[in-house]
Amino acid sequence: MTLSLGRVWAVARYELTWDLRKKRTYIILGMFLFAAVVFGYLFPIIGGNSIVTGTLLQGVNPGEGLWWVSAHNLAFNTFVSGLFPLFIGGFIAADSIGTEFDSNTIVPLLSQPVRRAEVYAGKVLEKVLLLLVVSTIFTLLVVAGSEASFGAQLHLEMIPLVVLAEFGAFLEFTALAFLVGSLVRSGATTLGILIAAFIVILATVLVVSLQTGEQEYMFLLPTVNADFLLKSTLYYIFQPFGVMVLDGCALGGGCASSIAVGVVSAVEYAVVGLLANLLAAFAAGYYFFRRAEVKG
Amino acid sequence: MKAELGEGPSSGDSAFASTGPALEVRNLVKSYGAVPGVWDVNLTVRRGTLHGFLGPNGSGKTTTIKCIMGLLHSTSGEIKVFGEQLRGDAVELRHMVGYLPELPSFPKYLKGREVLSTYGRIRGIPDARLEGESRGLLNKVGLEKAAEKPVGNYSKGIQTRLGLAVALLGGPDLLILDEPTEGLDPVGVVDVRKMLKDLVSQGRTVLMSSHQLPEVQQTCSVVTVVKEGRTITQGSVEDLARRLHGGIVYKAEFDSLAPGLMDELKTVDGVSEVTSVEEDVVAVLMSKDYDLRPLLARLAVQHGSLLLSCEREETSLEELFISLVKETC
Numbered sequence: 001m002t003l004s005l006g007r008v009w010a011v012a013r014y015e016l017t018w019d020l021r022k023k024r025t026y027i028i029l030g031m032f033l034f035a036a037v038v039f040g041y042l043f044p045i046i047g048g049n050s051i052v053t054g055t056l057l058q059g060v061n062p063g064e065g066l067w068w069v070s071a072h073n074l075a076f077n078t079f080v081s082g083l084f085p086l087f088i089g090g091f092i093a094a095d096s097i098g099t100e101f102d103s104n105t106i107v108p109l110l111s112q113p114v115r116r117a118e119v120y121a122g123k124v125l126e127k128v129l130l131l132l133v134v135s136t137i138f139t140l141l142v143v144a145g146s147e148a149s150f151g152a153q154l155h156l157e158m159i160p161l162v163v164l165a166e167f168g169a170f171l172e173f174t175a176l177a178f179l180v181g182s183l184v185r186s187g188a189t190t191l192g193i194l195i196a197a198f199i200v201i202l203a204t205v206l207v208v209s210l211q212t213g214e215q216e217y218m219f220l221l222p223t224v225n226a227d228f229l230l231k232s233t234l235y236y237i238f239q240p241f242g243v244m245v246l247d248g249c250a251l252g253g254g255c256a257s258s259i260a261v262g263v264v265s266a267v268e269y270a271v272v273g274l275l276a277n278l279l280a281a282f283a284a285g286y287y288f289f290r291r292a293e294v295k296g
Numbered sequence: 297m298k299a300e301l302g303e304g305p306s307s308g309d310s311a312f313a314s315t316g317p318a319l320e321v322r323n324l325v326k327s328y329g330a331v332p333g334v335w336d337v338n339l340t341v342r343r344g345t346l347h348g349f350l351g352p353n354g355s356g357k358t359t360t361i362k363c364i365m366g367l368l369h370s371t372s373g374e375i376k377v378f379g380e381q382l383r384g385d386a387v388e389l390r391h392m393v394g395y396l397p398e399l400p401s402f403p404k405y406l407k408g409r410e411v412l413s414t415y416g417r418i419r420g421i422p423d424a425r426l427e428g429e430s431r432g433l434l435n436k437v438g439l440e441k442a443a444e445k446p447v448g449n450y451s452k453g454i455q456t457r458l459g460l461a462v463a464l465l466g467g468p469d470l471l472i473l474d475e476p477t478e479g480l481d482p483v484g485v486v487d488v489r490k491m492l493k494d495l496v497s498q499g500r501t502v503l504m505s506s507h508q509l510p511e512v513q514q515t516c517s518v519v520t521v522v523k524e525g526r527t528i529t530q531g532s533v534e535d536l537a538r539r540l541h542g543g544i545v546y547k548a549e550f551d552s553l554a555p556g557l558m559d560e561l562k563t564v565d566g567v568s569e570v571t572s573v574e575e576d577v578v579a580v581l582m583s584k585d586y587d588l589r590p591l592l593a594r595l596a597v598q599h600g601s602l603l604l605s606c607e608r609e610e611t612s613l614e615e616l617f618i619s620l621v622k623e624t625c
Contacts, residue, residue: 004387010417017414021405104401108462111365111397112418113390294367295328 003121007114011122012129019092019130028087029134036138039071040145058245062238065154068146069234072162075142081227082198089131089173090194096123097178097289099187107294116290124282127174135166158237165233168274169226175281176222182288198223222281225273232266239263316379318343318470318501319364324373326359333359335525341503346496348516349505356525357505358398361474365395377470394468398475400459404448408439408458411447412465419466433461438487452479460488471495473504477511489515544582548592548606552576554599564591
């Protein structure tokens with residue numbers, strides 16, 4: 001089966017037009033980009049130097065020159081880890097397949113001379129491009145804010161890595177949204193299942209961590225690896241040969257035990273976990289999309 | 297809505313058979329688990345005809361059409377478009393088919409003009425040709441003014457017109473229209489009827505499902521009737537009327553309708569149905585064509601009544617359809 005790039009691109013343009021005309025897209029992206037300004041620029045203005053010394057990444061203070069790295073860590077982990085990726089990658093993509101079936105707009109789309117694989121690939125391509133742009137804008141805003149607050153920032157050559165790590169985290173939720181959307185064929189149900197899955201996975205991590213203190217295999221859990229990918233990438237920037245401590249801690253509770261993993265290994269675990277999850281979710285999503293029937 | 301048509305048949309693709317039916321459906325079965333959707337649908341649509349696809353609600357018309365369009369996966373059976381078997385995505389074949397779903401839905405955020413350019417691009421129509429073609433189609437379906445409004449503001453009728461324009465994108469040789477006059481005002485219905493006839497006169501083939509029987513009778517030359525997921529008959533409207541019931545109805549008025557008169561009428565050879573249409577007026581549907589009037593007059597006298605008037609009428613497709621559906625119960 002050969003895919004026509006022209007048709008894939010035409011579907012991607014259709015998808016992009018939709019995303020750019022949804023209020024939800026602007027609300028979510030607006031909040032996210034506002035967070036870049038808050039963590040990159042406003043926090044240092046309010047907290048001054050004390051915020052730098054109080055911001056530790058794996059027990060180490062990256063300092064003013066790496067505030068852009070600390071700001072990323074704060075933005076992604078201040079509230080609930082993985083919340084931004086859920087919003088950006090999951091909520092925006094929840095409409096992509098589920099709502100097409102809900103609203104029957106999938107009928108004129110699938111009635112065109114286009115392969116289902118091309119429709120699916122076009123939708124994935126659009127999300128990939130959109131998320132890459134969003135990750136880049138977010139990172140550049142954080143860097144710009146950090147420079148405005150603390151002057152020249154260090155290791156800016158690592159910006160592409162951070163953009164990729166953010167992008168990977170977002171894309172994992174997108175892949176889950178595509179899988180769930182193709183399976184349940186409803187936008188609202190997709191959103192509900194994504195939120196429920198997010199809570200269940202977080203709870204599982206906490207329970208398992210508390211009971212066993214072991215987290216290596218948790219890298220393989222969807223959404224967890226995405227979170228670790230960004231954390232370990234940020235840590236890699238200022239201590240590439242350091243050791244990451246993985247605490248088996250529960251919310252507000254003690255740590256059962258903790259293990260130490262080399263930073264490079266942590267990044268590798270996270271990348272492997274992420275790729276495995278992306279592949280599995282997108283492939284399973286396509287399996288269900290290919291077989292989905294339009295009954296309504 | 298303007299009826300003149302711009303482009304002729306699109307492809308005339310030499311890869312596909314140039315003779316034979318435009319569409320063939322053989323022994324189509326579609327079941328949802330243990331529940332049958334269609335059980336044995338057979339349909340042959342000759343090239344250059346306007347073919348009606350009739351059946352009561354839930355008879356399997358839309359299910360059949362969705363199987364043809366690949367929106368549902370058939371359980372078994374064979375579907376051929378221009379002699380080629382439809383398998384998988386069949387992109388090449390689908391270039392030759394335009395489809396109007398029943399109550400079409402388009403993304404609400406798109407304007408009418410954008411709907412056409414979006415689906416046109418997906419159909420692979422080059423940008424240079426697309427703008428002119430979209431403008432022509434919007435003009436053809438009478439949507440010049442609504443073209444710049446978001447689809448979310450469209451009425452059902454306007455959405456159907458837009459759906460027709462989308463179905464005509466790329467000038468497909470075969471049009472499959474599911475209830476194309478649904479939601480249209482009377483002027484729109486007349487416009488669509490004329491447009492479909494024009495399309496057929498240009499050599500295109502149209503399969504049209506409808507529950508509006510007079511519409512099919514006025515528009516289509518050939519009809520396939522389905523019921524409970526099975527094809528019960530297929531043929532030209534005239535042939536069907538002749539073959540099945542003689543196509544004759546007598547409307548008889550008596551000075552009083554004696555109780556035994558209707559019962560006795562039902563037993564007469566060649567009478568397939570007797571219904572009371574008004575007080576003292578009955579409609580007698582014939583399965584054979586002979587002059588019933590002398591018999592009606594005689595029976596009236598036998599039951600102490602008089603035959604006041606009697607009119608002989610050709611069966612309308614609607615009556616034929618009702619008779620067919622009842623007959624196969």
